[in-house]
Amino acid sequence: MEQLLEILRELHPETDFEKETALVDHGILVSFDIVMLITRIEEEFDVVIPAKDITPAHFNSAKSLYALIASLEEQDD
């Protein structure tokens, strides 16, 4: 989780990612950020995020995003 928070903070240092639960709905993460974020996550976690999983529900909080990464890692196993 800490690794993910670091990536998120690189994008938006001003945001408290541990508390924010509407990153997409509040316009903090916009489409541009999301794609950059996916590139970083794929590099760091060695997972592939498919297009169908790019939804506000998955990207609205660090917690939901981490859950997505964990489920993708599980699928790979």
Added chain:
Amino acid sequence: MLFTSWAFLLFLAVLVPLYYLVPKRVQWIVLLLANAVFVGFAGLTGAIYLTATIVTVYLATRAIDALFRKQKETIAAMKATHTKEERKKARLGFERKRRIVLIACLCVNVGILFVLKYGAAIGRLSASLLHTPAFGQELALTMGISFYTFSSIGYLLDVYRETVETQKNPFKLALFISFFPLLVQGPISRYDILGEQLLAPHTFSGERFLSGALRITWGYWKKLIVADRLLVAVKALCARPQVYCGDFVFVEMLLYAACLYADFTGGIDITIGIGEWFGVTVEENFFRPYFSKNISEYWRRWHMTLGEWFKRYVYYPLSVSKPMRMLSQKSRKLGVGVSRRLPVYLATLLVWALTGVWHGSNWTFLVWGLLNGIVILLSEECKPLYARFHARFPRLTESVFYRGFTVIRTVLLLSSLRLLDCYATVKDAFGAFFSMFTTWNWGAVFRGGIQSLGLSWADYGVALFGVLAMFALSMAQRKAPIRKRIMAHGTTASVCVLLVLIGTILVFGRYGFGFDAGQFIYNRF
């Protein structure tokens, strides 16, 4: 049948009572028949194209669904008897078949749209390049084809991604694809949002009817008092770029910004209000767009359903696609920053080129789309610079003055780009834009100039009053939806507001004999 025709009002006057008088289980059939009547009024050709989309999307989604089920059964049966590799091979076989069905259906539907929208333009282009006679002829675009094709493709892709349940009844699917209020100019609706709502039984609610009536009337108010009035002047300005240059172009930018806003949001207000009359919540397409502080924000608040559609079905899949990933890896030698940016930047430009092309086959639209993309990318690149500026001058950048400046800057930037929408050629649009910096003719503008555009001073006065009313309403909407606040004052107050709106339309609206209340601007897209 135009929204602004008496025939349409009569159509609604018959349909709404009928919808609530029939048994609830057949309400959706009444809506479907209403769609057929609405489409039938627009002509047989349009009905044929629409039917082709419904049939092909229905067959494709049923086939994809069947392949999913067969895959699950087959893989389950293979579990005890086959190796993991063999099961993977079988799964890939099913995936390939689904992809073939998907691509075939996409080809048919995008193909229809492509031929209708761009056939003649491609004919003209090839003729000019190859010096041969032009092939293809201008085909009349059928009503709402860009909107229902996109909604249908969205549903098809959602089924392919297994994010929605497949609709097994072709008539129920037909109801979603052909829902008549959306055929005029959208919004581009999603099946998971609209599909079930259209099929659900609805009980009449006087409060909802009144609320819907307020929204519809406000839509007509904007369209008939502001949009149709200002469009006369905008058309006159665009028709003679050599005469109306310099400061006339600045006037045109402002008039077109107000006109397009009143026209498009007015049409969507009518659509959403009609939806409410049938108990259906149609997606919002605008969120006070002219209050945006930059162009990216503006595009998240203007024609939101088109932006969402492109994001969901083109931008994200393209950005994370295999070729983009490979490109990103190959560009690593140019630096990490470049390799990370390349897929995003390419996808952004492609999506903006497509957004431009979606609006029409003219080169002006492609250039408009690409310029929007370039401005967005430049703003992204300048973000660190902005951050430094904000950190250096925090009091200034948090002031109302600075926020006002960013809003005005965004409106002017967008209005400049929209000149490409006004003129017939890219050359005319750029010529008009640059003439603002070389020709100073405010004198000519106010000494008879703007009176020669088909509107009187009284017309400009009414339009200005309309613009101020729209502005005031947008400001008021910041706290809470204005309709809720009106409705909270009770039925009598709401009816009074409704009557005032209708009264002002009757006095100041452009309608009736001698006027041609036009089609909505976005209907041509």
